[in-house]
Amino acid sequence: MNRRQFAQATAVASGAMLLPRHSAGALDGETEIWDAHVHLGRTGTAPADHAASLLKTARRMGITKINIAMGLTPHLRSPKPTEFRRKNDELMAALDAHREHTLGILYVNPLFLKESLAEIDRCLRHPQIIGIKLWIACRCNDPRLDPIVDRVTAYHGTIHQHVWDKTVPNYEGESYPENLAELALRHPRSRFIAMHSGGTWERGIRALRATENVSAEVSGSEPVSGFVDMAVRELGDHRVIWGSDAGGRSFASQLSKVYEADLSVAARQRIFRDNFKAQVDRALAFKER
Amino acid sequence: MIDTNIHLHRWPFRRLALDNSEALVQKLKQLGVTEAWAGSYDALFHRDVAAVNRRLTEECSRHPLLKPFGTVNPSLPDWEDDLRRCAEEHEMPGVRLYPNYHGFELSDFRFRRLLKLAAERGMVVQIAVMMEEERTQHPLVRLPHVNTAPLVDLLKEEPAARVMLQNCFRAVRGGLLLKLVATEQVWFDTSTIEGMAGIGRLLKQIPVKRLVLGSHAPLYIPESSILKLRESELAPQQLDAIRLGNAQDLR
Numbered sequence: 224m225n226r227r228q229f230a231q232a233t234a235v236a237s238g239a240m241l242l243p244r245h246s247a248g249a250l251d252g253e254t255e256i257w258d259a260h261v262h263l264g265r266t267g268t269a270p271a272d273h274a275a276s277l278l279k280t281a282r283r284m285g286i287t288k289i290n291i292a293m294g295l296t297p298h299l300r301s302p303k304p305t306e307f308r309r310k311n312d313e314l315m316a317a318l319d320a321h322r323e324h325t326l327g328i329l330y331v332n333p334l335f336l337k338e339s340l341a342e343i344d345r346c347l348r349h350p351q352i353i354g355i356k357l358w359i360a361c362r363c364n365d366p367r368l369d370p371i372v373d374r375v376t377a378y379h380g381t382i383h384q385h386v387w388d389k390t391v392p393n394y395e396g397e398s399y400p401e402n403l404a405e406l407a408l409r410h411p412r413s414r415f416i417a418m419h420s421g422g423t424w425e426r427g428i429r430a431l432r433a434t435e436n437v438s439a440e441v442s443g444s445e446p447v448s449g450f451v452d453m454a455v456r457e458l459g460d461h462r463v464i465w466g467s468d469a470g471g472r473s474f475a476s477q478l479s480k481v482y483e484a485d486l487s488v489a490a491r492q493r494i495f496r497d498n499f500k501a502q503v504d505r506a507l508a509f510k511e512r
Numbered sequence: 513m514i515d516t517n518i519h520l521h522r523w524p525f526r527r528l529a530l531d532n533s534e535a536l537v538q539k540l541k542q543l544g545v546t547e548a549w550a551g552s553y554d555a556l557f558h559r560d561v562a563a564v565n566r567r568l569t570e571e572c573s574r575h576p577l578l579k580p581f582g583t584v585n586p587s588l589p590d591w592e593d594d595l596r597r598c599a600e601e602h603e604m605p606g607v608r609l610y611p612n613y614h615g616f617e618l619s620d621f622r623f624r625r626l627l628k629l630a631a632e633r634g635m636v637v638q639i640a641v642m643m644e645e646e647r648t649q650h651p652l653v654r655l656p657h658v659n660t661a662p663l664v665d666l667l668k669e670e671p672a673a674r675v676m677l678q679n680c681f682r683a684v685r686g687g688l689l690l691k692l693v694a695t696e697q698v699w700f701d702t703s704t705i706e707g708m709a710g711i712g713r714l715l716k717q718i719p720v721k722r723l724v725l726g727s728h729a730p731l732y733i734p735e736s737s738i739l740k741l742r743e744s745e746l747a748p749q750q751l752d753a754i755r756l757g758n759a760q761d762l763r
Contacts, residue, residue: 250739250742276708277708280708280709280743283742283743283745284739284742284743387647389647389648390646390647390648390649390650390651390654391646391647391654422647422648423647423648425526444645444647444648445644445645445648445704445732446732446733446736447644447648447731447732447733448528448529448530448729448730448731448732448733449526449527449528449529452529469707469708470707470708471706471707471708472706472707472708473705473706473707473708473709473710473736473740473743474708474739474743475735475736475737475739475740475742475743476706476733476736476739476740478735478739479733479734479735479736479739480733482733482735482739483529483733483735485529
């Protein structure tokens with residue numbers, strides 16, 4: 224299906240999208256969508272209830288599985304071990320309540336290396352936890368990440384690293400895409416997922432271009448035209464993964480990034496599910512060994 | 513369906529998939545849009561705003577779906593005549609302002625006068641609170657969001673004025689949002705509503721009559737705003753108001 228044909232299909236969907244309330248499957252009627260990046264909401268509501276709310280809205284938008292990162296908000300920039308264990312307990316409570324439609328990635332802090340490694344061992348035993356999320360405790364080219372990457376790779380787990388390249392200053396400890404490229408070069412046997420692809424994606428995609436073991440995840444920025452088209456052009460559709468960053472972001476705004484792109488159905492399917500699923504399957508298969 | 517927030521011509525920092533009018537109009541039609549209120553990206557930096565508005569009008573005349581909203585830059589000499597031309601020569605229903613690109617605050621006396629003149633002519637004043645979010649702007653063109661707080665008092669002095677804030681929800685929230693709503697002279701477009709089921713959550717704070725569909729296309733992907741209407745559980749009356757009725761009442 225070319226852009227024109229897809230536009231026609233989208234037209235049908237857009238007319239319909241205002242009407243049906245509980246249609247199943249993706250809005251294009253052709254692809255299955257997994258969301259590689261969602262968050263639970265604020266402390267004060269049970270994690271299971273947050274996950275239920277996410278799933279209800281996700282289904283409205285044709286999304287069949289969600290990958291939950293971290294615990295309840297507010298997120299902690301550099302959590303102590305007791306804090307990241309609590310966050311991960313919250314995550315597992317959400318996963319336990321919705322076994323069929325959720326996956327999870329645990330949160331660790333490289334500044335507490337010993338405890339982080341123990342937490343990886345603890346949480347990756349959970350049947351739905353498939354990898355780790357690293358945020359902004361320190362830049363990801365820091366050598367303290369190396370043992371963490373090695374440990375997760377031993378589990379065949381997924382490694383999701385937040386990266387932004389802001390015109391305004393990055394947070395202290397917030398990684399640039401170049402930092403992830405550097406880490407990935409040190410770990411050629413590991414696979415990495417660049418959350419947000421740097422946000423300023425025209426810079427981020429370029430920074431990640433040469434490191435084949437990094438996938439570009441497209442969540443969490445404004446629905447500006449051109450993101451996915453450039454990512455596919457420069458990286459190939461096999462290296463692009465869709466995620467939303469809901470509930471802070473709208474599923475709709477983030478889905479539109481893929482729907483606008485000039486893609487075949489097969490390429491759209493790879494981005495909406497298959498590229499991420501391949502990494503998930505590897506992690507889940509390791510658990511069954 | 514009325515899209516109250518699109519632009520023609522070229523975004524200065526990137527080529528866009530829909531940055532020619534034919535492609536944009538075709539896409540809007542496919543999405544069910546029957547009328548779109550168009551500004552011009554040229555207005556961001558061009559000083560010859562009169563020429564920008566003339567080209568905008570000519571381009572819109574080729575596509576019945578498009579309604580031109582010319583630009584007035586009150587930092588330019590004789591800006592009042594640009595407003596007059598928009599009203600009398602181009603018969604525009606409103607004008608679009610870019611205060612952060614044009615270097616004036618809403619507390620500026622010239623903006624106050626513009627608001628008064630537009631109200632006398634019955635024209636809507638659209639204000640682009642931002643065009644691109646602050647984190648991804650070109651480093652040589654770092655523009656803060658427009659401070660809309662002065663509107664709260666200004667509008668009391670101009671009770672006939674009608675203002676639409678575009679691309680505003682990264683900057684307008686909380687107490688300021690409620691104060692602007694309370695004026696009953698401000699409308700908001702949907703382009704930058706974010707968060708899961710964001711429209712539904714926003715409607716717990718503000719009345720539906722204040723919201724209009726606005727895509728911010730072609731810089732923003734037009735499907736985004738359309739899909740947001742699906743993401744929230746909205747009653748048919750709410751959908752009709754956002755998609756059509758509120759904008760019809762404004763023009």
